[in-house]
Amino acid sequence: NAGVTQTPKFQVLKTGQSMTLQCAQDMNHEYMSWYRQDPGMGLRLIHYSVGAGITDQGEVPNGYNVSRSTTEDFPLRLLSAAPSQTSVYFCASSYTLYQETQYFGPGTRLLVL
Amino acid sequence: GESVGLHLPTLSVQEGDNSIINCAYSNSASDYFIWYKQESGKGPQFIIDIRSNMDKRQGQRVTVLLNKTVKHLSLQIAATQPGDSAVYFCAENQDSEKLVFGKGTKLTVNP
Numbered sequence: 001n002a003g004v005t006q007t008p009k010f011q012v013l014k015t016g017q018s019m020t021l022q023c024a025q026d027m028n029h030e031y032m033s034w035y036r037q038d039p040g041m042g043l044r045l046i047h048y049s050v051g052a053g054i055t056d057q058g059e060v061p062n063g064y065n066v067s068r069s070t071t072e073d074f075p076l077r078l079l080s081a082a083p084s085q086t087s088v089y090f091c092a093s094s095y096t097l098y099q100e101t102q103y104f105g106p107g108t109r110l111l112v113l
Numbered sequence: 114g115e116s117v118g119l120h121l122p123t124l125s126v127q128e129g130d131n132s133i134i135n136c137a138y139s140n141s142a143s144d145y146f147i148w149y150k151q152e153s154g155k156g157p158q159f160i161i162d163i164r165s166n167m168d169k170r171q172g173q174r175v176t177v178l179l180n181k182t183v184k185h186l187s188l189q190i191a192a193t194q195p196g197d198s199a200v201y202f203c204a205e206n207q208d209s210e211k212l213v214f215g216k217g218t219k220l221t222v223n224p
Binding site: 004035041043045048101102104 | 122147149154155157159162204211212213216
């Protein structure tokens with residue numbers, strides 16, 4: 001198993017540009033989530049999904065959209081990037097969340113100029 | 114504010130010593146706690162977890178203690194090694210769909 005994969009590893013955007021951060025897992029996990037990590041802070045939940053076709057907002061959802069058309073993929077979309085979205089983004093998955101640890105991807109470093 | 118936090122942002126220990134990393138949580142309804150290790154440039158990696166019906170759980174060189182009375186969680190690393198240098202996060206499952214992370218403690222192991 002490849003586990004949780006994320007692409008790209010690095011990305012530089014200009015303010016107002018759009019892009020999609022890709023996340024995929026091959027462990028047949030139902031639960032997937034996106035976090036952002038800023039310097040000196042822990043991970044903050046952006047959006048999550050408890051299964052294909054179901055998504056919900058986390059702690060900091062503004063400026064981000066998600067969809068879950070398949071069990072394997074959970075892309076995160078920035079429709080109009082802002083400098084405040086400069087961060088490291090982590091995708092995670094697990095069979096469930098309740099009483100279950102999550103497996104994290106390697107992260108995507110995003111710089112918005 | 115943060116409902117899961119750490120008492121110390123940094124911890125420096127000598128190789129071979131035991132390390133203790135602390136975490137306070139505020140939600141008494143949280144029933145599942147996890148410790149993660151994050152090395153530079155990598156994603157968080159699961160270390161150990163504990164459910165609220167337990168007060169202690171041991172793994173390989175690591176022990177997690179849970180004190181529900183004072184809402185305190187700790188991670189003990191025995192015989193700390195240079196490879197243990199990383200940022201350690203505690204996380205709590207406040208409801209069935211979300212994890213809340215603390216800000217992290219940076220552990221530095223000196224040779």
